[in-house]
Amino acid sequence: MDTIKVLILSTNLEEKFEIENILTNVDYISIARDADTMEDALAIIDVENVDVVLVSSNYNGDGYDFCERVTTEYMDKAVIIIESEVHEDIMHRALFSGAKDVVLVPIKPNKLVDSIYQANKLTRKRMEFQKVTPAKQRKSTGYGQIFTLFSTKGGVGKTFLSTNLAVSLAKNTGKKVALVDFDLDFGSIALAMNLTPRYTISDVVDDIRNLDPEYLNTYMTSHESGVKVLAANIEPRMNEFINAEHIQLILKNLQLAYDYVIVDMPSRFYDPVNPAFVFAEKVFLLTTPEVATVRNVKGAIATFVDFNFPKSKISVLLNKQSRRSEIRPKDIEKTLGYEIQYVVPADYKKATSTLNQGIPYVTKHPRGSITRSISKMVKTIGDGKES
Structure with missing residues (x-):
């Protein structure tokens, strides 16, 4: 199985350490280096070929805004939102921002790992479809x-x-x-x-x-x-x-x-x-x-x-x-x-x-x-x- 590189973005150090501890025990997941600022995070996504971004809902003031930026600029990256609760409005925001999933705290290890795996699988499959589809006259992203x-x-x-x-x-x-x-x-x-x-x-x-x-x-x-x-x-x-x-x-x-x-x-x-x-x-x-x-x-x-x-x-x-x-x-x-x-x-x-x-x-x-x-x-x- 190919390695999935994950970037963790959370201002809550306890939450961040908990996620790192969970993921370090999964042999097919590697963790990208820490990002101090949003600009650092975007640079790391570029340089380290990040596959999945885990972002806290309150990251940089509004994790959903960051999610929308990532999913708009990097169509080959999957974003998962970390939330403290889930209700209809939150699911709407996650959907509109382009997030692949919402994971609740306290975090359940199996749920987190499965979410990362499924989000990455879906994104890679989508990109494979793009590569094998015959070239057509489309906008620069390759999508209709x-x-x-x-x-x-x-x-x-x-x-x-x-x-x-x-x-x-x-x-x-x-x-x-x-x-x-x-x-x-x-x-x-x-x-x-x-x-x-x-x-x-x-x-x-x-x-x-x-x-x-x-x-x-x-x-x-x-x-x-x-x-x-x-x-x-x-x-x-x-x-x-x-x-x-x-x-x-x-x-x-x-x-x-x-x-x-x-x-x-x-x-x-x-x-x-x-x-x-x-x-x-x-x-x-x-x-x-x-x-x-x-x-x-x-x-x-x-x-x-x-x-x-x-x-x-x-x-x-x-x-x-x-x-x-x-x-x-x-x-x-x-x-x-x-x-x-x-x-x-x-x-x-x-x-x-x-x-x-x-x-x-x-x-x-x-x-x-x-x-x-x-x-x-x-x-x-x-x-x-x-x-």
Whole structure:
């Protein structure tokens, strides 16, 4: 077994010595030298080829911030958070920061060693997938980009925009695009694209141990636009065995197989699919020019803030905008405290008709107002060419 090099970052000397004593008795684990400062820690990660970083939750004021920095800059490193307690908010913070696991104090030796082993195994496997995957046109990290569409208000057009954004990306960039339906209870991506999928997310989860990018592709349903769709389950009761780890593995494999991954989310924060926030290049937070929707979206932003989610990842998208709208974009920006980065106009009759027919708007109305706005969006996020 290859040696796993571990860096321990804790301001609690007693805790640090306890961890060192546990790990020195494991023959396949070696401990990196001590780091006095955060800069030292980053240098050690570089120089000593650290595999796993154990970081206390209060390290350098906020261990989660450090975790996020490491997982962003070093995709081949696994980070494990050391915590004094675990509850929903902590698990959210750990997930959003990119941590592979949370280990509680008092530390149980078997739990700590197993966590290190599993975190390193998962990370190495992911990097092996990256190495064997044929070279594709991707961003510098070698991973496809995930764009997650979300709103805590139903009826704002998430599914409509998800399908049309995916089709427009495929058309305007010529690259590989995956469309994923993570609205596990009431997903309608397949219906919106007039598809009858043979497989759904549950089938992937049932075979999760064998998952790799090529194998995952066999579970995707092809659309005539070239977009590949991973459909939600037909019945909500099939979702009870799906967890965040499954979704994380699915997303990572999709990133290795596709240039762009578009994710349609449920209208709520839901633990199993929250990795779609963590690994997103951008989260498109949808609102419409309606008081109830703006209020809901403002609540969603407050939740993101509570979870320490990076503000730079959020892009507000104003959908169904009309000259007759009583609420102006500037009013929405003032209420949300965010600039509106994308505006999609209202075209109710045509949009409803295309959804009912299962034909993407951008396909049926290539010169329509919505198509033009989505093409501009694609040019910004995907180097596409405007239609």
